[in-house]
């Protein structure tokens with residue numbers, strides 16, 4: 001790493017010869033393979049942009065010139081070249097560097113993105129600001145992948161950028177033909193034409209300059225194209241061809257995603273260090289195949305994330321029944337409404353954090369039309385190592401306002417399968433399931449049911465009612481165990497269907513001295529706040545305390561660390577419950593069987609509460 005150690009600042013690159021820059025590229029690849037295999041992260045995309053990033057930092061002078069990485073997962077090389085090599089010891093770990101651009105880390109990072117297809121809009125704004133202020137002394141450069149280019153926002157931006165032929169702006173289109181999987185659709189076909197030199201292309205026809213295709217692994221060729229783009233002035237697309245995962249056998253040969261995002265692994269074998277236990281994602285994927293075998297009208301939709309959202313088994317079984325729309329969540333949702341109008345039942349599989357993009361479509365195009373579309377949100381709650389933008393901590397807050405939408409939060413794999421069964425037969429409007437990244441864990445059977453609620457524990461007098469949302473059920477049971485050991489009576493219920501709020505929760509809360517809710521959604525507008533409203537509407541005066549995520553952006557770290565930082569640990573909640581009960585002046589309640597119905601073996605829910 002002789003050369004790399006001398007690079008503390010991009011200015012150093014401008015002192016190196018062409019041969020030294022090539023050697024540096026090899027050192028950076030070795031560095032990436034070593035560090036990212038240890039920590040996990042976006043290896044493939046970064047291996048593909050080594051030469052491109054070097055070329056960018058030699059032609060442009062960051063931070064005066066603004067380099068904007070769309071999505072941002074491919075900014076590791078940029079981080080390495082801007083003084084952050086040491087940070088790779090704790091990549092994506094608590095207190096270490098982020099896996100995305102971060103303004104806190106460096107003046108070379110202007111935007112914190114990670115949600116795709118935004119860079120061209122930021123760039124258009126920067127170029128317009130320069131025009132407004134009469135500044136021509138700094139460049140604006142947006143680097144966008146062919147995957148991110150499938151997003152609608154990118155085309156809204158292109159339309160605007162093309163409308164300003166006097167505003168200099170360099171758009172580097174990093175075409176590696178991949179999102180996670182191969183990029184699909186008409187644009188992918190068109191880029192294939194451009195790669196083959198069959199133009200003129202759509203960019204020129206829109207009125208933008210176009211240079212390329214350029215070999216993105218040839219530093220000198222990329223430098224030359226970037227210089228010509230700045231001389232041209234106005235908005236110019238530089239079409240750069242790269243190979244995702246380049247230079248490392250285990251990413252180059254990974255057909256699934258070319259090592260888009262790797263888990264910590266042995267760099268020699270490419271094998272993950274820890275065998276992963278059965279995840280919610282895979283329970284969902286297998287259950288969907290079972291449903292699809294039974295129902296020919298069922299199809300799944302993904303926004304460029306077939307494998308990560310668990311749709312691979314369905315795609316293998318019924319290739320025509322998984323629709324990849326590209327990174328186009330808004331289109332996915334309204335298209336699902338159309339499919340449903342045409343007699344098909346769509347299951348839209350999407351990460352929680354990305355559904356925010358399609359709120360209007362879900363509200364107006366699906367719910368207003370009462371379309372029975374099923375949404376399955378993976379990565380709900382705290383995701384952790386991907387940082388603030390990837391936590392799925394807003395879905396309940398954003399979606400509980402949608403009239404007619406039924407939302408369920410399965411606490412374990414069995415509940416996920418049951419709730420999916422219930423969701424796809426509901427035909428009066430949309431349904432949605434939310435669950436987190438990670439293992440589905442042990443099954444937690446109900447001991448009894450109460451008007452559609454699963455009772456997970458009932459012991460002692462009616463002191464505290466714990467309402468556990470989805471995967472916080474194990475935490476609720478640990479809290480119950482601890483408070484019971486202090487002589488406090490406790491009831492734990494899982495509502496299964498969180499929205500609309502089951503009125504039985506008000507009946508139960510009325511009979512306890514204290515009620516608490518625990519959820520891994522923002523406390524603002526979360527399940528707890530909806531339950532609090534239901535209690536007030538029902539004139540229930542039992543005090544209620546909501547435990548959830550504070551209204552803050554959460555820094556990266558492991559899921560457990562992030563939850564602990566939010567006070568969502570069994571210890572914290574136990575302490576709070578004991579304190580709250582001590583502060584109450586109500587007399588301890590008596591023991592009551594609550595009219596709870598025991599669960600008989602083999603009993604299956606049939607959506608009792610609607």
Ligand SMILES: Cc1ncc(C[n+]2csc(CCOP(=O)(O)OP(=O)(O)O)c2C)c(N)n1
Pocket residue numbers: 045071073074114115116144145146147148149174176178179180244260303304305327329354357
């Ligand atoms: C709005 C949104 N949807 C989905 C994703 C998940 N995602 C992250 S990277 C990626 C593929 C990006 O492909 P591309 O832009 O070509 O970059 P590459 O990784 O190939 O360099 C996807 C779908 C996202 N970041 N943002």
